Amino acid sequence: MSPRSIAEYASALRARYFQASRPEKARLLNEFCRVTGYHRKSAIRLLHRQPSPKPTRRGRPRQYTGPVARALLQVWEAAGQVCSKRLAPFLPELLPVLERHGEIRLPAPVRQPLLRISAPTIDRLLRPLRPKRLRQPHGATRAAPTLLQHIPIRTFGQWRHVPPGSLQADLVLHCGESLAGFHLTTLIAVDVATGWTECLPVWGQGYQRVGTAVHRIRQRLPFPLRELHTDNGGEFLNSILYPWCQREGIRFTRGRPYKKNDQAFAEQKVWAVVRRIVGYDRYSTRPAYDQLDRLYELLRLYTNFFQPTAKLRSKTRRGPRLIKRFDPARTPYQRLLHAGVLASDQRQTLQSLFLSLNPVQLRKAIEGTLDGLWKLSDQHRR
Secondary structure (H helix, E strand, O other): OOHHHHHHHHHHHHHHHHHOOHHHHHHHHHHHHHHHOOOHHHHHHHHHOOOOOOOOOOOOOOOOOOHHHHHHHHHHHHOOOOOHHHHHHHHHHHHHHHHHOOOOOOOHHHHHHHHOOOHHHHHHHHHHHOOOOOOOOOOOOOOOHHHHOOOOEOOHHHOOOOOOOEEEEEEEEOEOOOOOOOOOEEEEEEEOOOOOEEEEEEOOOOHHHHHHHHHHHHHHOOOOOOEEEEOOOOOOOOOOHHHHHHHOOOEEEEOOOOOHHHHHHHHHHHHHHHHOOOOOOEOOOHHHHHHHHHHHHHHHHHHHHHOOEOOEEEEEEEOOEEEEEEOOOEOHHHHHHHHOOOOHHHHHHHHHHHHHOOHHHHHHHHHHHHHHHHOOOHHHHO
C-alpha cells in the first residue's frame, strides 16, 4: 500500500478504534498490521495520532491567476514567445497596440496587474510552454588565404558603443542533413547598435548572388551601412564583395576562425529569426525561394517592430559569480528612434508604419506563409 492509502485507511479506522472495547481493539490492530505490514507499536502510534489540519498557504495571496494568466498567455503568443526579461518591459508598449487593433480587451482589474508583472512571475507562469532548441548545420566554404591578409580581424570585445550602421552578417544553409548538391540559403544581417534585422533568401552560395543580397539589404536599411562584419566563409571573403565595400566606403572586417563569439549578434539571430521559425528542412526550388522571400518581408516587420531585445550593460565578477546587468528591453524600432540618426521624414515614415501594423495579424500571415513553405521542402516533394 502507498503511504497515502495507509493514511486514508488509518483515518477511516481511527473513530472505530477509540470507541471499541479492548478485545475489539486487538482485533482491529491485528487486521491493520496484516493489511499494511506495520509493526504493532507503529500501528498504535498512528491510530492515536490526531490528523493535522490542512496547511494554509503562507505569504501573500496569488495575484496572477485566472484572467491575468490567460491574458499573459495571449500577449506572450502575440510577442512571438519571447523571454520574460524582454517581454516584461515591452508590455506597456505592446498592450496599447493589441488594444488599438481590437485583438485584446482587458478590464482594469486584469490590465493593471499585467502591466506591473515581473520577469520571474512570467517565467513561473509560462515555464511549461517554452520550446526546446535544435542544432544547426555548418557550412564548408573557405576563403582564399591571400585575401584573408587584407581583411582585418574584429573580436567580440570590440563592439561596444558602435553607431547604427555596423552590421554583422551570416549565411544560413537550408540543406537539411547533407551539404551535397544545390540548396537555398538565407543571408541575415544584424545591426549591432539597434538589433535591426534583415533577412533575404539567396539562390545558393555563389559570390555574385551573395554580393547582390548584401546590396539589397543595404538599400532596405533605414540608416546608412557603415561597417560589415562576417565570418571567414568564401561566400563573403571573395573578389566581389570585398572590392565593392572598398569602393562604397564600407569598412569590412571578419571574425577569427572557429570563434563564433566574434559574430555573436548574427549567430543569436540565426537561431531566433531563421532556425526557430523556418526550421532545418532542405529547400532547392524556385517556388521555395519565392515563399521564403514573402516570409522574410513579414518577419522584417514583426522582428523589428514587435520583438524587444535586452543589451548587456556590464559584467562584474564577484568570486566565482559573474553578475551581468542588462538595459530595459526595447524593440529595434524603439532603439533606432532613440539613437537619433534618422531624418525627420524617415522618422515619420517609420512611426506611420508602426501605427499601421497589427502583430496578431502579422503572426497569422507568417504562420500561413510557413505552412506553404514547409510543403515545398525537398522532404515533402519526394
